[in-house]
Amino acid sequence: MKPRAVVFGYHNVGVRCLQVLLARGVEVALVVTHEDSPTENIWFGSVAAVAREHGIAVITPADPAGAELREAVSAARPDFIFSFYYRHMLPVALLALAARGAYNLHGSLLPKYRGRVPTNWAVLNGETETGATLHEMAAKPDAGAIVGQTAVPILPDDTAAQVFDKVTVAAEQTLWRVLPALLAGEAAHLPNDLSQGSYFGGRKPEDGRIDWSKPAAEVYNLIRAVAPPYPGAFTELNGTRFVIARARLAAPGSAAAQAARDLPAGLQVRDNALFGVCGDSRAVTILELREARNGGPDSGPVVSPAQFAQFIDSSRQS
Secondary structure, eight states: OOEEEEEEEEEEHHHHHHHHHHHHHHHEEEOOOOOOEEEEEEEOOHHHHHHHHHHHEOOOOOOOSHHHHHHHHHHHOOOOEEEOOOOOOOOOHHTTOOSOEEEEEHHHHHHTTEEEHHHHHHHHTTEEEEEEEEEESSSSTTOOEEEEEEEEOOOOOOOOHHHHHHHHHHHHHHHHHHHHHHHTTTOOOOOGGGOOOOOOOOOOOGBBBBOOTTHHHHHHHHHHOOOOTTTOOEEEETEEEEEEEEEEEEOTTSSHHHHHHOOOSEEEEEEEEEEOOOSHHHHHHHHEEEBBBBTTTTTBBBHHHHHHHHHHHHHHHH
């Protein structure tokens, strides 16, 4: 008899890991996912669409602790419950409905970066490595025993979106590798020592505001951590918000690096080049600057160095 599972999933990790379960012969009796928010930039795949392609029932409950969801999961009689980037904590009473265990795929190398948006936090903090972890679910977030992990590098110029693509592959590889032993009841369960880890909360678009008094490395990490399709790092000048969509640390000896020694902190333009001067007198070269719009970080018009210089001149005259 095929093992039965209920899958809580969202985002690209949810899509890929649902496909792994199906490819490994797991009978997915029910998929629980989220309604896409009209205020969110939906740049990722649809778990609901994949489930419906395979004839799997899909529900989108608002309350993960509600009686309706509990009844639906109970009726599915799952051997396993899996959570793949589902955005709510699942109550212990719900997890207990899985006869053989409940498991989550988290986008970090636990116990490091427990909590929300771990990929963005890892880039923001200048980490050089992250990954994906399959672990048992428990009452605390990302706290259960570790079943499998796969590491990926974070390169110096990687954005969070690029790292997330790597983490998605790492999640797929981890589940594919561990699943046969898990289904056979033979998977090792290793301790998840929370005292050796860290926990981070969610982030808001306003957290992308650039403080130019910070060192250039910190400013650059922020730009990478929230670059589109995320909300974007931004700065404001005379009431106009500008999003830095793409950037690089200015190379030593470059024109931007030399100019930064004599200019105040903030966005600057010189010799038809845009750059940000930071608190340590180092520069971040701006490769793509956009004027902010309500449609998302990459919906506003691109601002050229000449246009930005004209904006500064007109602001001084007004």
